[in-house]
Amino acid sequence: MNETAAPSNEETNKNGSSDLEKNTTFETLLEVHNISLSFGGVHALDEVSFDIRKGEIRAIIGPNGAGKSSMLNVINGFYHPQKGSITYKGNERKKMSPQVAASQGIARTFQNIALFRGMTTLDNIMTGRNLKMKKGIFWQMLHWGPARNEEIHHREIAEHVIDFLEIEPIRKTPVGRLPYGLQKRVELGRALAAQPDLLLLDEPMAGMNVEEKEDMCRFIIDVNEEFGTTIALIEHDMGVVMDLSDRVVVLNYGKKIADGTPDFVRADQGVVDAYLGVSEK
Amino acid sequence: MFYRETGQFKSSYKADQAIFPLSQDRWFILFLIIIAFLVIPLTASEYLLQAVMIPLLIFSLASIGLNLLVGYAGQLSLGTGGFMAVGAYMTYKLTTAFPEINIIIVFILAGLISACVGLLFGIPSLRIKGFYLAVATLASQFFLVWMFNKVAWFYNYNSSGTITAPPRELFGITVTGPTATAETRYIVVLAIVCVFALIAKNLVRGRLGRSWMAVRDMDIAAEIIGIRPFQTKLIAFSISSFYCGLAGALMVFLWLGSAETEAFSINESFYVLFMIIIGGLGSILGSFLGATFIVCVPILLTNAPQLFGLSMPIDLQKHIEIMLFGFLIVFFLIVEPHGLARLWQIAKEKLRLWPFPY
Ligand SMILES: Nc1ncnc2c1ncn2[C@@H]1O[C@H](COP(=O)(O)OP(=O)(O)OP(=O)(O)O)[C@@H](O)[C@H]1O
Numbered sequence: 001m002n003e004t005a006a007p008s009n010e011e012t013n014k015n016g017s018s019d020l021e022k023n024t025t026f027e028t029l030l031e032v033h034n035i036s037l038s039f040g041g042v043h044a045l046d047e048v049s050f051d052i053r054k055g056e057i058r059a060i061i062g063p064n065g066a067g068k069s070s071m072l073n074v075i076n077g078f079y080h081p082q083k084g085s086i087t088y089k090g091n092e093r094k095k096m097s098p099q100v101a102a103s104q105g106i107a108r109t110f111q112n113i114a115l116f117r118g119m120t121t122l123d124n125i126m127t128g129r130n131l132k133m134k135k136g137i138f139w140q141m142l143h144w145g146p147a148r149n150e151e152i153h154h155r156e157i158a159e160h161v162i163d164f165l166e167i168e169p170i171r172k173t174p175v176g177r178l179p180y181g182l183q184k185r186v187e188l189g190r191a192l193a194a195q196p197d198l199l200l201l202d203e204p205m206a207g208m209n210v211e212e213k214e215d216m217c218r219f220i221i222d223v224n225e226e227f228g229t230t231i232a233l234i235e236h237d238m239g240v241v242m243d244l245s246d247r248v249v250v251l252n253y254g255k256k257i258a259d260g261t262p263d264f265v266r267a268d269q270g271v272v273d274a275y276l277g278v279s280e281k
Numbered sequence: 282m283f284y285r286e287t288g289q290f291k292s293s294y295k296a297d298q299a300i301f302p303l304s305q306d307r308w309f310i311l312f313l314i315i316i317a318f319l320v321i322p323l324t325a326s327e328y329l330l331q332a333v334m335i336p337l338l339i340f341s342l343a344s345i346g347l348n349l350l351v352g353y354a355g356q357l358s359l360g361t362g363g364f365m366a367v368g369a370y371m372t373y374k375l376t377t378a379f380p381e382i383n384i385i386i387v388f389i390l391a392g393l394i395s396a397c398v399g400l401l402f403g404i405p406s407l408r409i410k411g412f413y414l415a416v417a418t419l420a421s422q423f424f425l426v427w428m429f430n431k432v433a434w435f436y437n438y439n440s441s442g443t444i445t446a447p448p449r450e451l452f453g454i455t456v457t458g459p460t461a462t463a464e465t466r467y468i469v470v471l472a473i474v475c476v477f478a479l480i481a482k483n484l485v486r487g488r489l490g491r492s493w494m495a496v497r498d499m500d501i502a503a504e505i506i507g508i509r510p511f512q513t514k515l516i517a518f519s520i521s522s523f524y525c526g527l528a529g530a531l532m533v534f535l536w537l538g539s540a541e542t543e544a545f546s547i548n549e550s551f552y553v554l555f556m557i558i559i560g561g562l563g564s565i566l567g568s569f570l571g572a573t574f575i576v577c578v579p580i581l582l583t584n585a586p587q588l589f590g591l592s593m594p595i596d597l598q599k600h601i602e603i604m605l606f607g608f609l610i611v612f613f614l615i616v617e618p619h620g621l622a623r624l625w626q627i628a629k630e631k632l633r634l635w636p637f638p639y
């Protein structure tokens with residue numbers, strides 16, 4: 001996948017702050033630096049640093065409770081880390097609010113589906129366009145002229161997403177009535193409708209059957225290739241991770257234990273141990 | 282057989298986004314509007330207008346207001362009566378102080394003041410959720426009614442403590458006060474309710490409506506797509522207060538003619554809440570259905586026994602009424618939270634398949 005990165009494992013230290021890929025042709029979209037986050041006594045994240053390059057698919061993996069979801073929550077401003085900083089599009093900050101993250105082009109999906117259950121598929125996807133809609137409340141009251149044109153313009157984009165995800169037949173169905181796999185797809189649609197620069201996917205394929213997984217993989221690759229969207233995804237299915245991602249970060253007990261290409265990470269002894277449940281220390 | 286989409290392909294998103302995408306629905310609504318504006322005022326008796334049509338429309342307006350807040354934005358409020366009082370008392374103050382201002386403009390201004398009061402109470406209340414929010418709105422209900430009762434300035438220091446609609450004209454016709462006919466009052470109420478029902482419908486099918494529903498369904502997810510839940514709820518609260526205030530103003534000036542704070546008690550708040558539960562949470566049509574139902578049932582209970590030559594004691598009627606409402610509220614809350622509006626929709630879907638139900 002990542003042709004330029006020579007998998008010369010020897011050159012990389014165990015914590016994988018990969019000196020081997022110091023290739024300046026890559027543009028960094030997001031960098032997290034020494035992020036530490038704890039809840040009471042639980043250290044969800046401990047001095048974690050890594051970067052996400054523009055246009056890549058970056059996987060975050062690790063055993064249960066490793067801090068993967070917490071990492072995404074830090075990136076999109078849900079959790080505020082006690083230590084560390086985030087640099088996104090060149091601006092460094094200690095924390096973000098979810099709204100600021102959204103307005104700067106970060107969209108995401110959740111591990112447990114977070115759709116608006118009472119709304120139709122179309123309305124859910126239209127909410128993804130919310131930030132881009134500018135007409136004030138008085139125009140909305142009239143629903144006429146500029147307000148209607150705006151609504152139609154965004155409806156076209158939403159329909160484009162619906163076509164892309166092949167969910168035309170359920171356009172007007174309340175999402176609460178949809179099966180799990182389709183709900184995951186609609187949630188991806190809502191994130192895509194925002195036309196994000198950085199898309200965070202928390203276990204997009206969890207609980208899906210093989211066919212649904214294949215569809216989802218195809219969508220993720222297409223989004224990345226057609227729209228050039230940078231994607232960070234958490235996934236437990238190793239096969240999927242190896243196929244999809246350009247680079248992988250491995251977390252365990254809140255610490256980063258490896259970082260590099262899929263092949264490199266798979267060969268890493270620390271990673272193997274973590275997955276086989278060999279306790280560290 | 283005649284009611285279906287067959288052959289009605291929507292060639293544009295504009296057509297698909299219309300309020301009534303099916304042409305049969307459009308004809309039906311046009312038909313209703315003609316009946317409401319022409320046939321009813323020409324044929325209906327004074328009693329029918331005064332006891333059924335006018336209150337039905339005014340409560341529909343209040344229900345729409347409460348439904349925007351409870352049904353769409355998901356914030357429970359028991360303060361409806363209080364905000365209706367704000368609208369009524371502000372109309373009274375404004376029109377007695379500035380008799381030359383057009384009464385419709387006074388109604389709108391009173392609604393806007395009510396919206397501001399809603400904002401004022403909303404800021405502290407909306408930081409809390411669920412049960413506690415309900416209690417906070419209950420407090421605003423009691424506070425507002427108490428204030429209009431205690432502060433004599435609000436009723437111009439008159440000895441009876443009531444506010445009375447003075448005569449006001451619109452295009453040379455008296456629309457408020459004792460000399461206004463039921464027909465004129467009905468037409469004015471109908472026009473106002475139609476306009477504001479349309480505005481409400483426009484709001485809920487646009488960006489704001491989607492933000493409200495998003496906050497209602499899952500506020501965390503709403504935040505990540507850039508919606509600010511607090512602001513969104515606050516807007517719902519104040520628009521809802523506008524509608525309730527306007528309904529309160531119409532209630533005194535175009536229906537009752539005069540009122541005391543009694544008319545805006547907590548009972549009124551529950552009354553309107555029952556309407557939206559029975560009619561359908563999160564539906565503009567449901568607001569109308571619920572208001573119609575709750576206004577008409579007591580009248581039917583009063584009149585039906587006489588039609589069969591029976592007589593029913595008043596208190597028994599009252600008890601039946603309360604039991605019926607109680608039963609229906611439990612029924613709808615448990616079985617069909619989308620109320621009568623949903624039943625109507627199901628009936629339409631059945632009709633669409635009729636007579637070949639497969
Ligand atoms: N809001 C919270 N409050 C308290 N503890 C939390 C919170 N969120 C996460 N944690 C804790 O932080 C640790 C990391 O959780 P996280 O959800 O990030 O793991 P994960 O890698 O996503 O795991 P999984 O694969 O099960 O989804 C866990 O021990 C979890 O209990």
Ligand SMILES: [Mg+2]
Nearest residue numbers: 068069070111
């Ligand atoms: Mg997780």
